[in-house]
Amino acid sequence: MSAIRLTDLTLGYDRHPAVHHLSGEIAAGSLIAIVGPNGAGKSTLLKGITGTLAPLSGGIALAKGKRLAYLPQSAELDRSFPIHVYDLVAMGLWNRAGIFGRIGAAAAHKVEHAIAAVGLTGFERRPIGTLSGGQMQRALFARLLLQDAEIILLDEPFTAIDARTTADLLALVRRWHGESRTVVAVLHDMETVRRAFPQTLLLAREAVAWGATADVLTPENLLAARRMVESFDSHAAPCRRDAA
Amino acid sequence: MLYDLFIGPFAEFDFMRRALVGVMALSVSGAPIGVFLMLRRMSLTGDAMAHAILPGAALGYLVAGFSLPAMTIGGLAAGFAVALLAGAVARATVLKEDASLAAFYLISLALGVTIVSLRGSAIDLLHVLFGNVLALDDGVLILLAGVATVSLLALAALYRPLVLECVDPGFLRSVSRSGGFVHLTFLALVVLNLVAGFNALGTLLAVGMMMLPAAAARFWTADITRLLMLAAGFGMLSGYAGLVVSYAAGSSLPAGPAVILAAGVVYLLSLLLGSQGGLARRALIWSHLER
Known part of the structure; x- marks a missing residue:
């Protein structure tokens, strides 16, 4: 069963495609990395899957009734906002609590549990502005834990994060994988x-290779990916293949 | 003696009681909205929208004189129009939203002053620009109380998405489609409170009752719920203090500016002494580092 199915998907901004004619499916329960050079369309693909960016053509189908959680690169988060770690993490309850729902004792317990799972116990009443980059990412992972989604999308989750935090958060990713x-x-x-x-x-805007990690990350494939992005002309006609 | 200074004016004079009720109503809803404006980095947007209300209210004045419904409807219409237009211009052109807002409010101010001058006297103009908090009639008081009630209920209902939209708009987008609706409702609340404030404090000062208490409160707490309450408290305190001082000073100190000045004093004291990044506190930390 596939969790995410892409059919001839083209995504882009201002009619210039960033992801080009991508087809394939991500099986439910899989743990998959998206890699590629800068400008390869990796983040764009995630935005497409979350639905914040509408496809220029082709389609994205998500498995029905599955919840999706998305952790973007943290650019949009306002760290100076006066709010505590606890409240930031509790936002993960949105799906259950919504705008009006009460956060009862059971839910409060879940929040504490999630905070403990990422090793931030004792930081509940700290303003988010006082957290280090690694601690912030831990808090965001705690929020992901609470979202309890079947499909989890992470955009560069370990960038500029210390090794210890990366190891801890990777353990959480493995745990999610274990929970299918x-x-x-x-x-x-x-x-x-x-x-x-x-x-x-x-x-590299198109899929260069897709499959078992050892088969995909060969020196030849990586070189091919870099060449494809470098040679891609963003001022060309909106879609080369359609023009041909 | 103390009674004469602090309680007497309100016990003795109806217009002082009315003024007090008016500024209380204004600050109880205006200050929390100011907090959200500040946290969304929209302080200047509030200022620009306050100016934008002027030509609408002036048109109402031109048609019907000092008529509360006419000026209120005109102000609301102009406020909404400029809020939406400025957003549209910023999205459709190279101009950033602050620049397009500045353009709109400069035009609005000049237009409004011109329209009032067409029919009225210099005193009418002063009334429109600076309000007359000591002449609040029943209609205005009901409007102020109504706006405060609606605003507080709306803030309570939208509290979660509003906070979420400030902290992490991307996250809100990923879990809910309410972001756009929340933003528009919030802008509507801003316009509503500015129009209410306009009737008491005039276009130029109305925004002061929103921003100054909010900015002052930020120097005392790093928690959003306390911030909202503290801002409302500072607003009420400034309203009361401003009225007392203006009464004590006699006719030389007009009440509206006195209220805003009192809020200004609260802000300056907070800036100086506040526990969250106040200047005095910073100087202490500085000397600690140098040692």
Whole structure:
């Protein structure tokens, strides 16, 4: 059963495609890394899957009735906002509590449990502005835990994060995999990918290779990916293949 | 003696009681909205929208004189129009939203002053620009109380998505489609409170009752719920203090500016002494580092 199915998907901004004619499916319960050079369309693909970016053509089908959680690169989060770690994490309850729902004792217990799972116990009453980068990422992972989604999308979750935090958060990713959730992570550290991700999609606007990580991350494929992004002309006609 | 200064004016004079009720109503809803404006980095947007209300209210004045419904409807219409237009211009052109807002409010201010001058006297103009908090009739008081009630209920209902939209708009988008609706409702609340404030404090000062207590409160707490309550408290305190001082000073100190000045004093004291990044506190930390 597939969790995410892409059919001839083209995504882009201002009619210039960033992801080109991508087809394939991500099986439910898989742990897959998306890698590729800068400008390969990795983050764009995640935005497409979350539905915040509408496809230019083709389609994305998510398994019915599955919840989706998405951790973007943290650019949009306002760290100076006066709010406590506890409240930031509790936002993960949105699906159950919504705008009006009460956060009862059981839910409060879940929040504390999630905070403990990422090793932030004792930080509940700290303003988020006082957290380090690694602690912030821990808090965001706690929020993901509470979202309790079947499909989890992570965009560069370990960038600029210390090794200890990366190891702890990777353990959480493995735990999700063990609970047969589908995890899709955009990553750039090949070492992490080889060690922890059974499957990989190598993206360079088009799929260069997609499959078992060892088969995908060959020197030839990586070189091909870099060449494809470099040679891609963003001022060309909106879609080369359609024009041909 | 103390009674004469602090309680006497309100016990003795109806217009002082009315003014007090008016500024209380204004600060109880305006200050929390100011907090959200500040946290969304929209302080200047509030200022620009306050100016934008002027030509609408002036048109109402031109048609019907000092008529509360006419000026209120005109102000609401102009406020909404500028809020939406400025957003649209910022999205459709190279101009950033602050620049397009500045353009709109400069035009609005000049237009409003011109329209009032067409028919009225210089005193009418002063009334429109600075309000007359000591002349609140029943209609205005009901409007102020109504706006405060609606605003507080709306803030309570939208509290979660509003906070979420400030902290992490991307996350809200990923879990809910309410972001756009929340933003528009919030802008509507801003316009509503500015129009209410306009009737008491005039276009130029109305925004002061929103922003100054909010900015002052930020120097005392790093928690959003306390911030909202503290801002409302500072607003009420400034309203009361401003009225007392203006009464004590006699006719030389007009009440509206006195209220805003009192809020200004609260802000300056907070800036100086506040426990969250106040200047005095910073100087202490600085000397600690140098040693």
